[in-house]
Amino acid sequence: MKKDARIETRAIHAAAEYDGGVGAVSVPIYATSTFRLKAPGDESGYVYSRTANPTRNALEKTLAALENGSRGFAFASGLAATNTLMNLLKAGDEVVVGDDLYGGTYRQFERVLKNFNLKFIYVDARNPKNIEDAISENTGMIWLETPTNPLMHLYDIEAAAKIAKKLGILLAVDNTFATPYIQRPLELGADIVVHSLTKYLAGHADLVGGGIIVKDEELGEKVGFYQNAIGAVQGPFDAYLCLRGIKTLAIRMERHSENASKIAAFLKNKKNVKEVLYPGINGERLPNKMRLPGGMVSFVIDADFETVKRFVMGTSVFVLAESLGGVESLINHPASMTHASIPKEIREERGISDGLVRLSVGIEHVDDLIEDLEGAFRTFEKVPIR
Numbered sequence: 155m156k157k158d159a160r161i162e163t164r165a166i167h168a169a170a171e172y173d174g175g176v177g178a179v180s181v182p183i184y185a186t187s188t189f190r191l192k193a194p195g196d197e198s199g200y201v202y203s204r205t206a207n208p209t210r211n212a213l214e215k216t217l218a219a220l221e222n223g224s225r226g227f228a229f230a231s232g233l234a235a236t237n238t239l240m241n242l243l244k245a246g247d248e249v250v251v252g253d254d255l256y257g258g259t260y261r262q263f264e265r266v267l268k269n270f271n272l273k274f275i276y277v278d279a280r281n282p283k284n285i286e287d288a289i290s291e292n293t294g295m296i297w298l299e300t301p302t303n304p305l306m307h308l309y310d311i312e313a314a315a316k317i318a319k320k321l322g323i324l325l326a327v328d329n330t331f332a333t334p335y336i337q338r339p340l341e342l343g344a345d346i347v348v349h350s351l352t353k354y355l356a357g358h359a360d361l362v363g364g365g366i367i368v369k370d371e372e373l374g375e376k377v378g379f380y381q382n383a384i385g386a387v388q389g390p391f392d393a394y395l396c397l398r399g400i401k402t403l404a405i406r407m408e409r410h411s412e413n414a415s416k417i418a419a420f421l422k423n424k425k426n427v428k429e430v431l432y433p434g435i436n437g438e439r440l441p442n443k444m445r446l447p448g449g450m451v452s453f454v455i456d457a458d459f460e461t462v463k464r465f466v467m468g469t470s471v472f473v474l475a476e477s478l479g480g481v482e483s484l485i486n487h488p489a490s491m492t493h494a495s496i497p498k499e500i501r502e503e504r505g506i507s508d509g510l511v512r513l514s515v516g517i518e519h520v521d522d523l524i525e526d527l528e529g530a531f532r533t534f535e536k537v538p539i540r
C-alpha cells in the first residue's frame with residue numbers, strides 16, 4: 155500500500171504485513187497468551203499478549219492509519235481506553251469537558267476519577283470561548299466528544315486545538331460518532347483520539363472495544379506504557395472481528411449518512427416532532443473537514459414519558475437497544491437508557507428531556523425504515539397528544 159493511499163484503501167490494507175508469514179490475506183487470530191523466546195530476557199519479538207499480540211497490533215496499526223496518527227492502541231472497551239488515558243493526568247489536574255457527552259464517560263469522570271482528585275469542568279463547547287474561559291493553571295486536558303451523544307452538538311476541533319496548543323494543554327477528542335471516515339481530529343490539531351470501537355468501527359454489534367490514537371511519538375510511548383501497566387487490553391478474537399468490520403467502514407458510513415439524512419428530513423415534517431437534532435438539518439454549516447453528517451439522529455417528541463416509551467416500543471425494524479453504529483437500526487430513549495446514569499436534574503438542564511429519542515440509523519433499505527417509523531407514529535393516533 156502506498157503511504158498516501160486513501161482512507162477506503164487504508165481500512166483494508168493497513169495491516170497487510172500481519173500475514174502470519176504465510177501470506178494470509180486476512181489477519182490470523184493469534185490466540186496465545188505468551189510467546190517462545192530465543193533466550194532469557196530476549197525482547198526482540200513478542201513476549202506476552204498483554205504487552206503485545208499480533209492480531210491486536212494489526213488492529214492498532216489500522217487505527218493509526220485511519221486517523222493519520224503514529225500509534226494506535228486497542229482496549230477491552232471504550233471506557234477502558236478513557237480510563238487508561240486519564241492516567242496521563244495527576245491528582246489536582248482539571249479537565250475541561252464539552253458538556254454533552256456519553257453517559258458512561260460522565261459516570262467515569264464523576265464517580266470514579268473524581269475520587270483520584272481529578273476535577274471535571276463542564277462547558278457548552280459549541281462556543282470555543284467557553285473552553286478558553288474555563289481553563290486554569292491546573293488544566294491538563296480538554297475533552298470533547300463531537301458530534302455529541304445524544305444532542306448532536308458540533309464542536310470546532312480546530313478552534314479548540316488552537317486554544318490547547320497556545321496553553322500547552324492536551325486536546326482529546328472522542329470521535330466515536332463521526333469515525334475517521336467523516337472527520338480526523340489529529341489532522342485538525344487534536345493530540346489524542348478516543349474511540350468506542352464497539353460502535354461504527356467494528357460496525358456489526360458483535361463486540362465491545364476501545365481505541366486510542368495519537369500523533370506525537372513521545373505521547374505514544376506514554377500511552378503504550380499505561381496500556382501495558384494497566385492491562386485493559388483487547389483480546390485477539392475481538393481484535394480480529396474489529397479488523398474485519400473496519401474493512402467496510404467507508405461504504406457503511408456512506409449508507410448510514412444517506413439513510414439518516416432522509417430520516418432526519420422525514421422527521422422534520424412530522425407534526426408530533428418538536429425538534430430534529432442532526433448535523434446540518436436546521437441550516438447549520440458542518441464544521442470544517444466534516445465530510446458527512448453521519449448515521450445518528452436524535453429528535454424530541456412532544457408527548458409525556460409514557461407515550462414516548464410506547465413510541466420506542468412501536469417499531470419492528472428499529473430494535474429497541476442501547477449502543478449504536480451497527481448495520482442494524484436501533485432506537486433508544488436516552489433518559490431511561492443510555493443516559494440514565496446522569497442525574498435527572500442535570501440531564502434536563504442539559505436538554506436530555508423525557509421526549510428525546512435517539513436513532514442509530516442502519517444500512518437497511520431506507521423505505522423500510524421510514525415505514526417502520528410511520529407505524530410507530532400511529533401510536534399517537536390512539537392517544538391524545540399534549
Ligand SMILES: *Cc1c(COP(=O)(O)O)cnc(C)c1O
Binds near residue numbers: 350353
Ligand atoms: C459507547 C460510547 C463510549 C463508551 O464505549 P464502550 O465501548 O461502551 O465502553 C464512549 N463514547 C461514546 C461517544 C460512546 O457512544
